[in-house]
């Protein structure tokens with residue numbers, strides 16, 4: 769059975785892009801969320817094997833989202849999705865419990881490689 773993934777991004781087209789890349793590689797997308805708080809709620813509900821987490825989102829950003837998830841679920845595997853110039857925020861995310869990061873714009877092979885490192 770495919771590993772289950774939660775995709776978090778405030779931009780629907782980014783979620784679609786990520787979803788397509790991951791589904792083509794055999795992963796199952798169990799849920800999507802548009803900010804950090806929604807991500808936490810979906811995590812609780814679906815207990816996915818992995819979360820891809822955008823950093824810049826309205827209301828509750830990705831760094832806060834990682835903190836919320838890992839505070840309650842220390843084994844959660846969260847991969848940050850960062851844009852150029854967000855290196856500082858990537859470091860903050862890792863301190864908050866993220867296991868790695870993917871750089872935008874997404875390159876399918878690199879996305880898959882990072883996901884495989886964490887969940888096979």
Ligand SMILES: [Mg+2]
Pocket residue numbers: 777778779822823824825
């Ligand atoms: Mg965003």
